[in-house]
Amino acid sequence: MLTANLLVLWNLVQTLVHRMAFLGPLSGFVSGLLFAWAGSFGTVEKHTVPALQNSFWLTSHVFLCMLAYVAVFIATVAALFLLMRRGQRSRMAATFTFSALAAGTLSVVVVQLLQFGGIVAFESVSESGMYSVAGAFVGGSLIMPLFYYGFSRLGLYGSSSRDTMLERFVHTTALIGLALITLGIITGSVWGDLAWGRYWGWDPKEVWALLTWFALLIYIHLRSCGKRGFDLAPWAIVIGLITVVFNYFGVNFVLTGLHTYAG
Amino acid sequence: MKHSPDSEVEYRRYNKHYGQPERRKNQAPRSCSRKADAFVHLSCFRVFSPSFGRSKNPGRPRLFTLVSLIFILPQLFFPYFWTRLARPSAAVVTGSLAAVACAVGSLFGQDFAIANVYTAPWFIVIMFYFNAACFAAAVRFLFKSGKRTRLALAVLHLSFVVVCVGVAIDGFTQVRGYFKTSLKVSPDTMPPAMGYLQEGESSSELVVSRNDPGTELPFTLQLVSFTVDYFERDSVTLRVGGGAKKLAGFSFELKGIITDDGVEPDIPTSSLETARLAVEVSRNGKGELYYVPVTETALGEFDIAFDLNPDEEGDLVSDYTLTVTEPLRASKYTSVVNIIVDGETVTEGAKIEVNQPLNVMGYRIYQSGWGRFVTMEEWDTMPGNLRSPGLFAQYLETNDIPPTSFLMIARTPGRNVVYAGYLLMFLALIAFFAVRPSSAQEGGR
Ligand code: HEM
Numbered sequence: 001m002l003t004a005n006l007l008v009l010w011n012l013v014q015t016l017v018h019r020m021a022f023l024g025p026l027s028g029f030v031s032g033l034l035f036a037w038a039g040s041f042g043t044v045e046k047h048t049v050p051a052l053q054n055s056f057w058l059t060s061h062v063f064l065c066m067l068a069y070v071a072v073f074i075a076t077v078a079a080l081f082l083l084m085r086r087g088q089r090s091r092m093a094a095t096f097t098f099s100a101l102a103a104g105t106l107s108v109v110v111v112q113l114l115q116f117g118g119i120v121a122f123e124s125v126s127e128s129g130m131y132s133v134a135g136a137f138v139g140g141s142l143i144m145p146l147f148y149y150g151f152s153r154l155g156l157y158g159s160s161s162r163d164t165m166l167e168r169f170v171h172t173t174a175l176i177g178l179a180l181i182t183l184g185i186i187t188g189s190v191w192g193d194l195a196w197g198r199y200w201g202w203d204p205k206e207v208w209a210l211l212t213w214f215a216l217l218i219y220i221h222l223r224s225c226g227k228r229g230f231d232l233a234p235w236a237i238v239i240g241l242i243t244v245v246f247n248y249f250g251v252n253f254v255l256t257g258l259h260t261y262a263g
Numbered sequence: 264m265k266h267s268p269d270s271e272v273e274y275r276r277y278n279k280h281y282g283q284p285e286r287r288k289n290q291a292p293r294s295c296s297r298k299a300d301a302f303v304h305l306s307c308f309r310v311f312s313p314s315f316g317r318s319k320n321p322g323r324p325r326l327f328t329l330v331s332l333i334f335i336l337p338q339l340f341f342p343y344f345w346t347r348l349a350r351p352s353a354a355v356v357t358g359s360l361a362a363v364a365c366a367v368g369s370l371f372g373q374d375f376a377i378a379n380v381y382t383a384p385w386f387i388v389i390m391f392y393f394n395a396a397c398f399a400a401a402v403r404f405l406f407k408s409g410k411r412t413r414l415a416l417a418v419l420h421l422s423f424v425v426v427c428v429g430v431a432i433d434g435f436t437q438v439r440g441y442f443k444t445s446l447k448v449s450p451d452t453m454p455p456a457m458g459y460l461q462e463g464e465s466s467s468e469l470v471v472s473r474n475d476p477g478t479e480l481p482f483t484l485q486l487v488s489f490t491v492d493y494f495e496r497d498s499v500t501l502r503v504g505g506g507a508k509k510l511a512g513f514s515f516e517l518k519g520i521i522t523d524d525g526v527e528p529d530i531p532t533s534s535l536e537t538a539r540l541a542v543e544v545s546r547n548g549k550g551e552l553y554y555v556p557v558t559e560t561a562l563g564e565f566d567i568a569f570d571l572n573p574d575e576e577g578d579l580v581s582d583y584t585l586t587v588t589e590p591l592r593a594s595k596y597t598s599v600v601n602i603i604v605d606g607e608t609v610t611e612g613a614k615i616e617v618n619q620p621l622n623v624m625g626y627r628i629y630q631s632g633w634g635r636f637v638t639m640e641e642w643d644t645m646p647g648n649l650r651s652p653g654l655f656a657q658y659l660e661t662n663d664i665p666p667t668s669f670l671m672i673a674r675t676p677g678r679n680v681v682y683a684g685y686l687l688m689f690l691a692l693i694a695f696f697a698v699r700p701s702s703a704q705e706g707g708r
Pocket of ligand 1: 182217348350397419
C-alpha cells in the first residue's frame with residue numbers, strides 16, 4: 001500500500017539524486033517498518049465527514065506530507081550519524097538522541113501491545129503517551145552505552161572519507177524534505193480554502209507542520225552561517241523530527257482542532 | 264565546541280562550492296562588517312516595529328520611524344544593504360523566534376494563540392522582518408553571478424514574500440461571516456442560532472455574529488432546496504447472556520437490570536416501566552457500565568430501543584432485547600441557490616456542496632454545516648416536554664421538519680496574491696532541483 005509506494009519512490013529519488021546506494025535500502029527499510037506500523041493506527045473511518053471525501057487537494061496534501069515526514073525521518077537518522085563525528089560532546093549527544101529514538105519507538109510499540117493485549121488499561125491516550133516518552137528517556141539512557149560500544153566498534157565515530165558524502169546526503173534529503181513539506185502545506189492550504197473558505201487557520205496540525213517547515217528552513221540556512229552554524233545545523237533536522245512526532249501523537253491527542261477528527 | 268578534522272573537510276568542500284563565507288582579500292575587516300550588519304538590521308527593525316506597536320496615535324508613524332526611513336531609503340540603492348540584510352542568519356534568528364512563538368502558542372489552544380500570538384503586534388513584527396530579509400535575499404540572488412541556482416532561488420525567496428503580502432492584504436481587508444436569517448431553535452442550540460437558511464428563505468445581509476446588525480451584500484441569495492444524504496446505519500441487538508457485540512468501534516453488552524442487590528437478569532413485571540438496564544460499553548479494552556432507563560431512546564450518540572416479548576407471562580420477564588443503532592451521520596449535503604441582483608435572478612439553481620464553493624461578485628459562498636431547527640414562534644408554542652433533545656428529535660421526524668443549510672461567506676481579496684505566490688513557489692522549487700548541481704558534480708568523490 002502507501003508505505004510500499006513511499007519506499008519505492010524514495011529509493012528511486014535517492015538513486016536519481018545522489019547516486020548513493022548505501023543508505024537507501026537501510027533507511028528505507030527502517031522507515032517503512034515505522035510507517036507501516038504507524039499506519040495501522042488510523043483505522044479506516046467508515047463515516048468520513050463530507051469535507052474529507054475524495055478531494056484531489058486533500059489526497060495530495062496527505063501524500064506529500066507523508067513523504068516529507070519520511071524524508072525528515074531519514075534525514076534525522078543520517079544527521080545523527082553525521083553529528084557523531086563532530087567532537088566528543090556532539091558524539092555523546094547524538095548517540096543519546098539515537099538511543100532515545102530507538103527506545104522511544106520500542107516503548108510506543110510495547111505500550112500499544114500492552115494496551116491491545118488487555119494487560120494494562122491506560123486512563124487516556126496522553127497517559128500512554130507519557131509512558132512512551134518516559135520510556136524513550138529512561139530506555140535511551142539504559143541502552144546508550146550499548147550503542148556507544150557498538151558504534152565505536154563499527155568505526156562510526158572515527159573519521160572516514162565518507163563523511164562529506166554523508167553530509168551531502170543529509171543536505172539533499174533535507175532539501176527534498178523542505179520541498180515536499182512546502183508543497184504539502186500549499187496543497188493543504190488550497191484544500192482548506194475549498195472546504196472552509198480559509199487557506200490558513202492556525203489549526204494546531206497546520207501550526208506543527210509549519211514548525212517542521214521552519215526546522216528544515218533553519219537547517220538549510222544555518223549551514224551557511226559560518227563554521228559554528230554549519231556544525232550545529234543537523235540538530236535542526238532532529239528538532240524537525242520531534243515536531244513530526246508531536247504532530248502525529250501530541251496534536252491528535254493533546255490539542256484539539258479541525259484536524260483531530262480521528263481521535 | 265571542538266571540531267573534528269572531518270567537519271573541517273566538509274566545511275571546506277562546502278565553501279569551495281558556494282564560495283560563501285570565506286573572506287576575500289579586499290573585504291573589510293570583520294569588526295567593520297559587524298557594525299554595518301548591526302546598522303542595517305537595527306534600522307530596518309526600527310522602521311517596522313513602532314508602526315505596529317500600540318502607539319498613542321495609531322495610524323500616524325512616529326518621528327523615529329520617519330528618521331529610520333530617511334536612513335534606510337538611500338541605502339536601498341547600495342548593494343551592501345541587500346547583502347547585509349539577506350544574511351542567512353536573519354532567516355535562522357527570525358525563523359527560530361517565530362517557530363518558538365508558534366510552538367508555545369499552540370499549546371495554549373487555538374483561540375488563545377490566535378488572539379495573543381499569531382496576530383499580536385510583536386509576532387507581526389517578527390514576520391515582517393523575516394519577509395524583509397527574505398526579500399533582500401531574493402534581490403541579492405538576482406544580482407549574484409556565478410551560482411547556477413540563483414534565478415530559481417531568487418524566485419523562491421520572492422514567492423514566499425508574495426504569499427505573505429497576500430496574507431497581509433487579507434488581514435486588513437477580508438470579510439468573513441454568514442447570512443443574516445431568522446433565528447432558529449433546537450434544544451442543542453441555546454441561545455437560538457442565526458445563519459441557518461430554510462428552503463425558500465433568502466438573505467442579502469452578512470453578519471459576523473448573532474448580535475451583529477448586518478452589512479448589506481450586493482446580491483441576494485435564495486435557498487431553493489437543501490438535501491442531506493446519510494450513511495447507512497448498522498445496528499446490533501443485545502440480549503442478556505448474549506455476550507458483547509461490536510458496533511462502530513465500541514462494544515456493547517447487556518448485563519441485565521439494576522436492582523438493590525446488584526445486577527439481575529430478569530425484570531419483575533411490576534417494575535417494567537421503571538427498570539434500568541445495565542449496559543457495558545467498552546472501547547479499546549476499557550469498559551464502563553451504564554444504567555439506562557428502559558424508556559430512554561439514546562445512549563450517548565447511539566440510538567437505542569428496548570423491546571420485550573409480548574407473549575411472555577409470569578412475574579419475571581426474561582425475554583427482552585435492546586437494539587443499539589449507530590448515530591445518524593450525513594454523507595453529503597447540497598444547497599441549490601438562486602442569486603438575485605437588483606430584483607433580477609442572475610444565477611439560477613447553482614449548487615453548493617462541501618469542497619465546492621460558489622463565486623458571486625468577489626464573494627465565495629461555502630457549504631459549512633446544517634441543522635434541524637424550528638422557528639422561534641414554533642418553539643414558543645411547543646409543549647414544554649418536547650423541548651428535550653430526544654423528544655425534540657422525534658418531533659422533528661414526525662412533523663417532517665426539513666433540514667436547514669448553513670452557508671458561509673468570505674471575501675478575501677488577498678487570496679489571488681497568495682495563490683500566485685504558491686504557483687511561483689511551486690515553479691521555483693522545480694527549477695531549483697532541475698538546475699542544482701547533482702552530488703557527483705558538486706564535490707566529486
Ligand atoms: C529571512 C529570510 C531568508 C533569508 C535571509 C534567506 C537567505 C538565504 C541565503 C543567503 C541563501 C544562500 C545560502 C547559500 O548559498 O549557501 C539561501 C538559500 C536558500 N533558501 Fe533562503 N532565505 C530566507 C528565507 C527562505 C525561505 C522562506 C525559503 C523557502 C521557501 C528559503 C529557501 C532557501 C533554499 C531552498 C535555499 C538553498 C539552500 C541550499 O542550496 O543549500 N529561504 N537563503
